[in-house]
Amino acid sequence: MPRLAYFVSHPIQYQAPLLRLLAAEPDIELKVFFYSDFSVQGYHDPQFGRTIKWDVPLLEGYDHQFLDCWGSKQRQNLIRQPIARNICQELKQGQFDAVWIHGWHWLCSLQALLAAERLDIPILLRGESNGLREPQQSYKYWAKKHFLDWLFAKISGFLCVGSFNRQFYQDHGVNESRLFSVPYAVDNSFFQEQAQLASYSQQELCQSLNLQPNRPIILYAAKLIAKKRPQDLLAAYRLLSVDGNREPEPYLLFVGDGNLRSQLEEEAKTTGWESIRFLGFRNQSQMPKFYDLCDVFVLPSDFEPWGLAINEVMNAGKAVVVSDQVGCTPDLIEDGGNGRIFPTGDIAALAEAMQWAIANRDSAGELALKRIQNWSFKQDIQGVKQALEQLTTGVA
Numbered sequence: 001m002p003r004l005a006y007f008v009s010h011p012i013q014y015q016a017p018l019l020r021l022l023a024a025e026p027d028i029e030l031k032v033f034f035y036s037d038f039s040v041q042g043y044h045d046p047q048f049g050r051t052i053k054w055d056v057p058l059l060e061g062y063d064h065q066f067l068d069c070w071g072s073k074q075r076q077n078l079i080r081q082p083i084a085r086n087i088c089q090e091l092k093q094g095q096f097d098a099v100w101i102h103g104w105h106w107l108c109s110l111q112a113l114l115a116a117e118r119l120d121i122p123i124l125l126r127g128e129s130n131g132l133r134e135p136q137q138s139y140k141y142w143a144k145k146h147f148l149d150w151l152f153a154k155i156s157g158f159l160c161v162g163s164f165n166r167q168f169y170q171d172h173g174v175n176e177s178r179l180f181s182v183p184y185a186v187d188n189s190f191f192q193e194q195a196q197l198a199s200y201s202q203q204e205l206c207q208s209l210n211l212q213p214n215r216p217i218i219l220y221a222a223k224l225i226a227k228k229r230p231q232d233l234l235a236a237y238r239l240l241s242v243d244g245n246r247e248p249e250p251y252l253l254f255v256g257d258g259n260l261r262s263q264l265e266e267e268a269k270t271t272g273w274e275s276i277r278f279l280g281f282r283n284q285s286q287m288p289k290f291y292d293l294c295d296v297f298v299l300p301s302d303f304e305p306w307g308l309a310i311n312e313v314m315n316a317g318k319a320v321v322v323s324d325q326v327g328c329t330p331d332l333i334e335d336g337g338n339g340r341i342f343p344t345g346d347i348a349a350l351a352e353a354m355q356w357a358i359a360n361r362d363s364a365g366e367l368a369l370k371r372i373q374n375w376s377f378k379q380d381i382q383g384v385k386q387a388l389e390q391l392t393t394g395v396a
Contacts, residue, residue: 002388003029005094007087007112008102010036011058013284014308015102017187018377020061025381028388031094032064035082035108055283065090067108081107088115097392100124100159100384104151113154122156122391124384126182128305130164130327131171148172157387161306163330180390182383184306184328188376191315192369194288205293209253209277216250216358219294221287221309222301224258229300229323232347234264236300238271239351247273250358255290257281291316295365296357299326302344314338314372319357319364321350332375338367 004022008015011034023030042053067090069082087108091099099116101109104127116123152158152174159182160166166179198205206213218237222228233252240248254264257280268276282290291297297313297320304326313320314332320339322329335341340353357364 001027001029002097002392003095004031004098004100004384004388005091005096005112006030006032006100006102007109008032008034009106009108010034010039011064012039013054013056013058014186016056016058016060017190018185018380019064021377021381022384023062025385028385030062031096032062033087033090033112034064034066035069035084035106037066052281055285069108084108084111087111088118091115091119091121096121098122098124098156098388100126103127113151117154123154124157124159124387124391125152125155126159126161128161128165128184128327129168130162130305131168132164132325132327133303145172156391159383159387162328164327180383180387182380182387183331183375184308184311185376185380186308186311186315188311188315188372191288191291191312194285195292195316198289198292201289202293205289209279211251215275216295216361217293218250218252218296218298218354218358219255219290219313220253220298220300221255221282221290221313222299224254224256224260224264226260227301227303228258229302229345230254230258230260230264231267232300232345232350233298234267234276235347236350236354237276239348240354247271247275250275250295250354252276253290253294254278255280255282255287287312288316291318294318295361296321296354298350298354299323300342300344300350301326304328311372311375314368317365317369319361320368321353321357323350332371334367334371338364338371 019032022028040058042051045052067084068086069084071080071082099112099121101112103109113123152172158169158174158179160179161184169179220230220233224230237252252275261278265278291313297318299307299310299322301323302325306327310320310322310328310332320333322333322341323344324341325344329341333339333341340356342349342353
């Protein structure tokens with residue numbers, strides 16, 4: 001049975017269910033090493049503009065350990081990052097057959113990589129990079145390229161989260177034989193079950209939000225910050241008015257907080273419409289009821305490595321509208337099928353995409369639910385097993 005050491009910055013709400021499933025596999029012995037516990041203790045998120053403490057279990061069901069580190073345990077910049085004292089010692093004592101590292105932006109991740117290389121332990125890497133915003137022919141481009149050339153040469157297997165991510169590795173010269181599919185997924189069972197339960201109390205939720213029945217609902221659920229472009233959604237929503245003055249038929253709900261909230265609220269007030277609502281931050285366990293409530297989900301970001309909220313809302317069987325800079329688009333979105341893809345920043349195209357999604361919400365929602373079934377933790381476990389088998393036995 002291969003012993004796998006997984007190194008990751010902190011307990012992450014999206015990853016905890018997958019780690020529990022991996023730990024329950026009879027032919028994998030997993031131990032997770034964290035650099036920080038800030039997500040467990042609660043922390044101030046400057047982009048949300050508030051203190052966050054997740055209301056789902058982050059540490060249950062798998063063997064884990066917080067590394068002994070010097071320095072700050074929150075990655076604010078290179079100087080203040082934590083530095084681990086005991087990675088090499090832990091790897092020696094654990095007699096691991098493989099090391100899995102999530103991302104390369106933490107110093108501890110590089111420490112784990114160098115320690116594994118020193119101990120001749122094969123290394124797996126999983127990251128989110130998709131190449132959509134790669135700088136070209138600049139100092140930053142060449143510096144990053146040289147760093148990644150150095151880094152990728154030390155990796156035995158790359159765990160690809162999606163098509164753009166796979167292409168990113170290929171563009172950096174990684175051979176296909178070192179690429180394994182471990183898709184960026186969420187706990188499909190949880191979100192499907194919770195959305196189904198929420199459907200029984202949907203009328204109560206509508207009443208609590210003072211929403212009239214039988215009017216479509218457009219949902220945005222993300223930080224209210226510039227790179228997510230919530231201002232584009234508000235501008236496109238205004239185009240849904242038949243004459244520029246009358247309130248559009250659909251409601252527009254913003255779930256989330258951030259430094260653009262007050263600006264967006266002021267802009268919404270100028271319309272005089274009562275159909276735009278700002279509902280603030282909602283924790284992980286609350287989100288399925290909003291996914292169940294909506295008809296169309298919109299993510300207009302100009303930079304989104306993946307967009308796991310798209311996975312979540314597809315489990316509720318909803319139409320989705322996303323920009324072409326959202327990393328999950330080639331894998332999860334069939335343009336004109338379960339949703340629409342529009343050019344980032346094109347307000348008119350976003351408005352047209354929302355109109356299409358509202359008109360086709362039933363059929364698009366059915367396709368969304370069907371499509372997400374095959375993008376799950378089951379495929380993740382298969383990919384990790386395939387990578388371990390090739391690393392430990394040399395058999396693909």
